[in-house]
Each structure stands twice: as structure tokens, then as C-alpha cells.
Amino acid sequence: MTIEEKQAEIVEEFELFDDWLQKYDYLIEMGKSLPTIEEAYKTEDHLIKGCQSQVWLNAAFNGGKLDFRADSDAIITKGIISLLIRVLSDEKPQDIVGADLHFIDEIGLKDHLSPTRANGLLSMVKQMKYYALAYQSKQA
């Protein structure tokens, strides 16, 4: 499935929800079920400090594709992380670098990626793209 197809799939899933409550219940569920990052990677090096919540991120390069693992101390943040990982993990670096993550806006969670939220999510997306860019230039 391409990044675009995965985004479309998430948008479709969210269309089933009638109100914000169901949406957040889903995010909380996703947050709880997100495979946690190995403790070894929960270090300062992998920490993206937000003012409100913290995010840890690690990337592994396997068979030409990037695999992301991430965690957060806040569950709603973790729920959104799970969506970002679903969309960007197991993709080629060049596709990640060029990805337009419009689904966040379409499912009504754009606020969470605003710089003023200070929850580490915007920095996490930037960091995911940096990882991709780094592996892309390594390949070249």
C-alpha cells in the first residue's frame, strides 16, 4: 500500500465516527496498542522534547525501507504517533521525504500538529523526514 493509499484508508476509518468522543476513544485505543519503543532507544538522543508531552523516535533501515518506532508519555499523542507510523513506516526514503501528510487535516486533528501545541508531534514528523533524507543521501 502506498503512503497515499494508507492516508485514504485512515480518512475512511475516521468517517465512521459520529463525534469527537469516538474519535478520541479510537486514538486512545491506538495509543495503548502502539508497540512500544525498546527501552534502549528511550534515551536523550531519541527524545523529542515538547513543552506538553515528550516523544521518543527511532528509525531502522531494512531492505531499502525505513521502519519507525516511537513512544510518548501522553496517550493521545501516542495515538496520533501510531497513525503517523502506519503511514510512513515500511516506505522508501524518497517517498517519505516527499510525503504530504494531508490526512491529519482531513480527520480533524490538524491542531495536534500545530507548533503551538508543543506536544513534540510536529518535531517528530520533521525528524522522520530527516531520517529519510539521511538514508536517501546514503543510498545515492
Add this chain to the structure above:
Amino acid sequence: MSISTLDIAQIRADFPILSEKVNDHDLVYFDNAATSQKPKVVIDAISNYYTRINSNIHRGVHYLSQRATDAFEETRIKVQQHLNAAHSHEIIFTKGTTDGINLVASSYGHSFIKEGDEVIITNMEHHSNIVPWQLICAQVGASLKIVPINDAGELDLETYKKLLNEKTKLVAVNHISNALGTINDVKEITKAAHAVGAVVLIDGAQSVPHMNVDVQDLDADFYTFSAHKMCGPTGLGVLYGKEDLLNSMPPYQGGGEMIKEVFLDHSTFADLPHKFEAGTPNISEVVAFGTAIDYLNEIGWDFIHDQEKELLDYATAKLSSIEGLKIYGEAEKKASVISFLLEGIHPYDVGMILDKLGIAVRTGHHCTQPIMDRFGIPGTVRASFAFYNTTEEIDRLYEGLLRVKTMFS
């Protein structure tokens, strides 16, 4: 004394924003320690200033300039009266509390704090009453001493008194903690500091909006606060300083307004308060702040105290009844601030769901990371009340928290 619902309804009608809807709910605004809302008279005062008075102050000979100057200086008198300062020229307009602290740290600090001297702050200061002192201490080679806090969130005054010595040049302390609500005995703290010849700066950002402050009774050397936390406009604050101290200090910033004469090789400086007010000030805000002070005086400081005390007591009892909720800051003397955590739930998650229910609280470290480190927590959820809040709104918070618990369980 119980306050009638009618009184509160009338007061709430003065604040247009309180009838806003947030996420389809009636707004519950419990972020008053960050900034208070503004009554319509204050909003109108800003508009009226620009509509009818706007002109630059002090040096103009024309009618409007004189009117603007009068309106501006009237507020200085109102602030003087509000703080019971001995002179109106002891009232310096600043950008806010942070600006006032930086002014003293820079101007007083560079002149009177030397290598080997000591500055005392406490573990419960806002970052704005920590960082300026770290900077000046590093610049001049002085050292910073910290007064610890106990588990209830009160200052350890025994240790404080032991820290004081002839090397202590300045003590900086908040009157009321923004994160814990603790009301500190600043009179006692000041008396002890004066006994060793140190001066005291009191951060009054959280106190002036809620209580009568008498700087002469406290014998405060410097007292600073912000207008926006007491129904006034943003970007404006006040620094009170004793006349002798302010006269002994060099200017903080150079520019227009603060000079007597300027030659190409040197300048002489204006008298107080203008020496510390370089450039065109926040005129409209100062004028509107005068209206805010009038408004609060009309509401009455006894009423404000009683209402906020009732809200604090009600909220403390109500929130304490929630299983797994822990309140941080249980000082004997406390202002209308409640910091808390729900067991196993991150404060950000709590804040997000409350926001969806139209309830505005603040989450995080509240610019007091050393307090959070002291208690070993990432942050708290903070509900802070003003006199226009109601017990019904606290019920909404209570219901919201129960909902949060259900969602995250």
C-alpha cells in the same frame, strides 16, 4: 458570607468572552493564573483611547497630547494608591512582571551585586524569577542560593534564615506561587533579609490580582506584577521600587523619554519614574489599566477574596472526592489555584479532553520546572479561579474529570 447567584450573574455579564461557546459547550475559563479575562469597560477604554485621545505623551504642547498624558499619569496614581506606595514616581510601567524582574536584575544587579556575593531565590519561583538571577550571577560571579519547599508546597523558612548572611545582596521570592497557590509570608521574608542588609524583590504576578497589597506595610524594596492578570491589557506591567533604591540605580534602557539632556559624548537622565521608561510606552494599555483598577475597586477586594476563597474550598473538596486525584500544593495559606494529577493519566491527555468539553485549564510545568522536579512529576493540570467563576463551573470540571477517567481507564 455566601455570594448570591444574582451578583455573579451580573458580574459575568461584564465579561463578553464568558458567553462564548467552545466546542459547542459554554466556556468554562479556569486559566486565570495565566491571564484573566477583560470586562467590557476595559475593552471599551482601549477603543475610546484610540478613538478620542490618541497622542504621544509628555512632551506635546497640544490638547490631545496633554489629554493622553493626563490619562496615562492618572493610572500611575491609581497604581500608587492600590499598592499604598509612598510616591507615584516609585511606580514604573514595564512590559510585565518578567520585564520588571529583568530591570532590577540588570540595573540593580550590575551596580550592587559583586563577585562572591549571594542571591537567594526559592524552589517555587516562576522561571522568570529564576533565569534573570542565574544570568546576573554568572555575569558578575555571584552565587545563587535556593530556599527549599516541603511536601505541602510551603517554603522552608528555617533554612531560608540560615542561608542569609552578610554576603546576601538580594532575595527574590514570589508572593503567591503560580503552580501551587501557596501564599508566602513575604513580610517575614523581607524582615529577615533586611536584618542582613539584603534587598528583596517580590514577584506579585499572582497576588496583586487577588488581594490588597500594601508595599509599605510589607517594607518591600521591589514589587512587580502584570496588568493582564488583573483584568487589564496584555504587554503591560508595573515595577514598584523604593525611591532611594531606584534613584541609586542606573537606567536599564536608553532612548527617548528617559533623558534630561543629550550631548554627543554623554547624556544626563530624567528623574523618576521616567528614567526607567525609555521610548513611547504602552499608552492605550496604561490608560485601560486604570479602568481595570477602577473596575476591580468597584467589585470590591473583600468580595473578590470571599468569592475566590469559596471557589477554592468548594473545588478542593469536590476534586479531592475523585479517586486517584492528587492535589499538589496543600499549603495552609493558599490562593485560588489547584494543581493536580489523575493517577496514571498524563496532564496533556486530561487537558485535551477537558478542552473538548469547553473547559480551559492549563497543563504542563507552568514555567516552574524546578517545582515539578521537586515532586518528581512531568507537570500538572492546573485550574485557577477568578471572582467571576462559579461553583456550577467547578461541577462541570468535576464531571469532565470523571469522563476523562472513564476514557483512559
